[in-house]
Amino acid sequence: xxxxxxxxxxxxxKAALEAGADVVYVxxxxxxxxxxxxxxxxxxxxxxLALAExxxxxxxxxxAINTYPQAGNLSPWHRAVDIAADLGVDAVxxxxxxxxxxATRRYPHLRRHLSVxxxxxxxxxxxxxxxxFGVQRVVLPRVLTVREIKALIEKIEVDTEVFAFGGMCxxxxxxxxxxxxxxxxxxNINGICSPPSHVDYEQKGRKLISKLGEFTxxxxxxxxxxxxxxxxxxxFFGQGVEPxxxxxxxxxxxxxxxxxxxxxSGVKALxxxxxxxxxxxxxxxxxxYRRAIDxxxxxxxxxxxxxGSITEGARSTTGAYRKSWR
Amino acid sequence: xxxxxxxxxxGPVLYNWPAEKKRDFYFRIADEAPVNVVxxxxxxxxxxxxxxxxxxxxxxxxxxxxxxxxxxxxLALIMTARERNxxxxxxxxxxxxxxxxxxxxxxxxxxxxxxxGPFVNVYNEGTLEYFYRAGATRVVLNCELPSxxxxxxxxxxxxxxxxxxxxxxxxxxxxxxxxxxxxxxxxKDGCQYVCELDPDGMDVRTLDDTAFLAVNGTxxxxxxxxxxxxxxxxxxxxxxxxxxxxPHNTDxxxxxxxxxxxxxxxxxxxxxxxLLRKTKSIAPLSNGFFHATEGFRMVE
Numbered sequence: 001x002x003x004x005x006x007x008x009x010x011x012x013x014k015a016a017l018e019a020g021a022d023v024v025y026v027x028x029x030x031x032x033x034x035x036x037x038x039x040x041x042x043x044x045x046x047x048x049l050a051l052a053e054x055x056x057x058x059x060x061x062x063x064a065i066n067t068y069p070q071a072g073n074l075s076p077w078h079r080a081v082d083i084a085a086d087l088g089v090d091a092v093x094x095x096x097x098x099x100x101x102x103a104t105r106r107y108p109h110l111r112r113h114l115s116v117x118x119x120x121x122x123x124x125x126x127x128x129x130x131x132x133f134g135v136q137r138v139v140l141p142r143v144l145t146v147r148e149i150k151a152l153i154e155k156i157e158v159d160t161e162v163f164a165f166g167g168m169c170x171x172x173x174x175x176x177x178x179x180x181x182x183x184x185x186x187x188n189i190n191g192i193c194s195p196p197s198h199v200d201y202e203q204k205g206r207k208l209i210s211k212l213g214e215f216t217x218x219x220x221x222x223x224x225x226x227x228x229x230x231x232x233x234x235x236f237f238g239q240g241v242e243p244x245x246x247x248x249x250x251x252x253x254x255x256x257x258x259x260x261x262x263x264x265s266g267v268k269a270l271x272x273x274x275x276x277x278x279x280x281x282x283x284x285x286x287x288x289y290r291r292a293i294d295x296x297x298x299x300x301x302x303x304x305x306x307x308g309s310i311t312e313g314a315r316s317t318t319g320a321y322r323k324s325w326r
Numbered sequence: 327x328x329x330x331x332x333x334x335x336x337g338p339v340l341y342n343w344p345a346e347k348k349r350d351f352y353f354r355i356a357d358e359a360p361v362n363v364v365x366x367x368x369x370x371x372x373x374x375x376x377x378x379x380x381x382x383x384x385x386x387x388x389x390x391x392x393x394x395x396x397x398x399x400x401l402a403l404i405m406t407a408r409e410r411n412x413x414x415x416x417x418x419x420x421x422x423x424x425x426x427x428x429x430x431x432x433x434x435x436x437x438x439x440x441x442x443g444p445f446v447n448v449y450n451e452g453t454l455e456y457f458y459r460a461g462a463t464r465v466v467l468n469c470e471l472p473s474x475x476x477x478x479x480x481x482x483x484x485x486x487x488x489x490x491x492x493x494x495x496x497x498x499x500x501x502x503x504x505x506x507x508x509x510x511x512x513x514k515d516g517c518q519y520v521c522e523l524d525p526d527g528m529d530v531r532t533l534d535d536t537a538f539l540a541v542n543g544t545x546x547x548x549x550x551x552x553x554x555x556x557x558x559x560x561x562x563x564x565x566x567x568x569x570x571x572x573p574h575n576t577d578x579x580x581x582x583x584x585x586x587x588x589x590x591x592x593x594x595x596x597x598x599x600x601l602l603r604k605t606k607s608i609a610p611l612s613n614g615f616f617h618a619t620e621g622f623r624m625v626e
Contacts, residue, residue, distance in 0.1 A: 068449035071471075072478035098452020121502075122404045124413070124430030143405065143502035171546070172403055174447060176499040177470040178539070181548055181621035184614070186470055188449065209533075213620065216532040232499075232546075236538060237531040238509045246530060246541070247505060 001293050002269035004062070004161060005286045008040040008276055013050050015279045017059055020290030024054060025062040025093065027191075027275065032080040033064045034117055035275040036191030044083050051087055060090035064275075066115035067191045068096045068174075078102055085110045093139065094118075095174055100133040114138040116163070117174035117188070123155040130158050137161055139271065141173050146258060146321050150265040159268035164255045165285055165307070166273025168317070170232055170248040182231055183213045194230045201226065210234075218250075251317040254307060256288075258321055259296050332562055332589045334582060335363035335489060337444075337572045338399040338425075340370050340497060341542055342521040345377040351573070352385040356392040358579045360586040363568065364389050365425055367399035367416075369445070371504070371543045372409045373517070375401075386422060399425040402445035403500045403544065425466070432460065439463050444491060444570075445500065449475065451482035458486055464568060465489065469496040469552065472618035473560070480565030487567045492554040493581060493601075494572025495527060495609070496621065498539070499546040506543050525575035526608050537609065550612035550622050551605050555598055557616055558588050576604050 005021035007013035016024045027033025029041040042050065047063070054061045063084045069077040077099050084092050085107040092110060094100050095117035103112055116139040120126050129135040137159040140149060153160055171178070176193075180186035183198040200211040208220045210229040217234030220226045227233070232247040253273070255262060262270070270293070272285050288305040295303050336355060339348060355364060366382060366389075368375040386396045398420050404413055410430070417424055417434040426432045427443035442448065442457045444466040457465055464487035467476065480488060506528065507517040521528075527540035527547045540547040551574070554561065558569065571578070571585055581604055584597045605611060614623035 068447055069452065071450040071475040071482070074450060074452060096447070096449065096453060097456050098450050098454075101452060101456050118429075119403075120429070122410055122428075122430050124404075124410065124433045125428065128429050128433035143403075148405065170503060171499040171501045175403075175445065177468070177496070177615075177621065178498050178546060180470045180615065181496075181498050181539075184618070184620045188447065189470070215536060215538055216534045219533050235533055237533070237535070238528055238541070243533055244509070246509060247501075247546070 001263055001267070001297065002161075003286070003289055003293060004269050004271040005282065006166075006272055006275040006277070007050075007282065008035065008037070009279075010042070010046055010050065012275075012277075012279050012282045014053070015282045016286050017054060017057060019283050019286035021059065021286050023060040023062055023090070023269070024050070025064055025271075025275070026050065027064045027066075028080050028083070030076060030080075031189075031191050032067055032069075032077050034066050034115070034187055034191045035064075036067070037196070037276045040276060044087065047083070047089070048087055051089065062091045062093055062113065063089045064093040064115065065099065066093050066095045066117045068188045069099055070189065074098070074102075081107070081110075091137070097133075100129070100135070104133045108134070111136055113161070115174070116141055119172045119174045121172070123152060126152075126156045126158060130156070137268065139163075142168055142253065143172060144321070146261045146265055149262075149267065149321075153266040160266075161269035161271050162255075162262065162267050163253055163273055164262075164270040164289060165253060166277075167230075168248075168251070168253040168273075178231055182215055194228070199229055249317075253317060255318055255321055256292060256302055256305060256307070258318055259292055259302050262321075263293075263296055332558075332566075333362040333568045334360065334586050334589060335568050335570045336361045336365065336578070336582070337491070337494070337570045338365045338367050338369050339573045340545065340547075341525050341527060341573075341575075342371070342374050342519060343525055343575075344522065345381055348378050349381045349385055351578070353388055354579060355582075356385075356388045356394065359582040361394065361571075361582050363395040363397060365397045365399045367401075367425070369399050369402050369427055369443075370545045371521070372401055372406070372412065374519070374521075374543075375412070397423045397425050397441055399443060400427045400431040402427040402443075402497075403502065404428045404430050405502060423463075432457070435461060437461050442466065444468055445497070448479070451478060454479055454482055458483075463487060466568075466570065467491070469498070470615050470621065473557075473564075473616050474618065476561065476566070476616070477564045480561075483565055483567075485565070488565065489568035489570055490554065490561055490566050491552060492558065492561070492569045492571060493585065494551060494574055495540055496548040496552045496615075497542075497545055498548055498621075501544050501546070504544050505541040505546065509541065529609075540609075548612065548621060549609055550624075551609050552613065552615070552621075553601060553605070553611040554613055554616055555585065555588055555601055557613065558585070559591075562589070574605075574608055576607060580604055
């Protein structure tokens with residue numbers, strides 16, 4: 001079982017390696033990756049150093065180039081693939097068919113993984129990417145249960161990677177335009193969802209209101225801890241008079257308790273979300289997962305860990321993996 | 327190069343309408359609506375599909391007799407064994423062309439003629455060209471593309487068929503979860519088909535009572551109704567050949583006439599007022615995505 005960990009900065013990368021990451025995944029400092037936050041990510045020089053550091057420890061670096069290239073302006077995405085190939089990264093993580101086509105023709109030996117942003121949720125789709133573009137691993141969307149993952153793995157020939165911890169999309173990844181509807185910035189085009197530039201907090205009497213663009217996403221009473229206004233995780237009205245978390249509650253994914261089942265299902269790699277998170281987060285989550293994977297692989301129980309304080313809204317869920325919402 | 331007349335298309339009904347209502351709706355479309363292409367099929371939720379399936383042959387026949395091109399649309403998010411089997415049946419046994427709304431459908435239709443639907447990501451000329459080479463006769467574009475991208479894609483299409491969504495609430499997101507069921511405190515398996523209560527989707531409002539989004543089962547829609555009526559001429563010049571209106575619980579024959587008339591070059595100001603009147607029971611109009619701004623906005 002491979003542990004794949006996020007790094008948005010060289011210091012987070014170092015932290016991930018020290019905490020026991022088998023692989024660190026990074027992105028370039030532009031719109032070619034799905035965590036295009038200000039001040040984050042790597043330039044080619046930093047990537048080169050990261051590769052040297054990881055490889056000296058026998059670890060690997062994957063590069064996410066997983067947004068959808070803009071029509072009439074393909075060159076930033078092509079250049080990102082060129083640089084990744086040139087520097088000898090261990091794999092690129094791609095979503096767009098045109099870009100997969102480019103990478104396959106130009107660099108047939110460059111290892112290609114399918115990003116979660118491609119929303120490959122069934123064997124026929126995965127087969128399409130494998131036979132057409134020689135994809136060797138697919139990052140599964142966060143819509144499947146452990147049982148479904150196991151059944152899927154039996155029907156496909158490529159390796160699978162699943163999300164273990166971190167922020168969680170409730171919508172099919174790569175097929176969501178909610179953020180661009182509300183803010184004009186989209187995960188697929190701009191590499192960003194519910195962007196910080198559009199976030200605002202307003203004190204109204206005793207309530208703290210969180211807003212995204214022109215829309216109120218949530219309201220907190222005195223003492224209630226206010227969360228980031230990710231637009232699908234707010235309180236809204238449907239037809240009734242009581243507001244509710246209509247789409248999803250502000251929780252984070254944490255599959256720790258399901259580790260034995262996931263290992264048993266044949267999943268090849270576990271992925272930690274959070275290239276936008278700091279060094280402390282990386283250290284804490286990666287070391288907890290390292291410890292847990294090692295313990296379970298030795299036949300032991302899942303060790304105690306306290307990741308509660310760093311989850312979104314200080315609450316966590318096993319997400320779709322444990323089917324409770326069906 | 328001669329440019330073929332612009333084609334008006336009717337997208338599949340995205341909402342859960344009773345089967346008989348849907349049948350009668352399509353009969354009226356066949357008899358009265360000036361649309362060239364009609365897409366039929368359950369895109370949103372596989373649980374809804376069995377109710378309308380028995381009517382599909384007679385509806386398709388009636389539409390074809392009226393001179394309409396019929397295309398059967400696939401589900402957009404395919405996960406279960408049953409959904410996969412139904413997709414296999416659709417792509418192998420159907421006498422009509424398929425609109426592939428998931429890459430699994432494109433895989434099964436390799437080398438055969440098909441339409442690439444709006445739920446498959448096509449953002450650039452590289453991907454567009456790939457799909458045409460793989461057998462797509464027409465590609466329907468994603469709703470969030472700005473005019474600059476549509477213009478580039480229109481150029482890259484080089485006269486091949488390219489479709490843009492020009493009317494209706496926009497399908498913004500898909501999920502494995504059902505928000506109608508969740509809202510009514512029901513599980514997805516025991517949903518009681520509560521989405522049937524909202525023929526245009528269930529409005530979602532913010533805590534300060536601002537209209538925000540709309541829920542249609544597993545799909546999340548825009549609250550506003552997209553209209554590119556005033557942009558039709560520009561889209562034609564970009565090389566767009568097909569123009570999609572999404573069915574709503576309003577007078578769709580009249581909506582089709584308004585778009586047909588505008589595509590034919592008649593005054594769009596009067597038509598715009600007619601469109602507003604027919605849409606106001608649903609929600610205000612918007613065109614923000616096309617104008618590279620927030621999707622909910624209306625840029626005059």
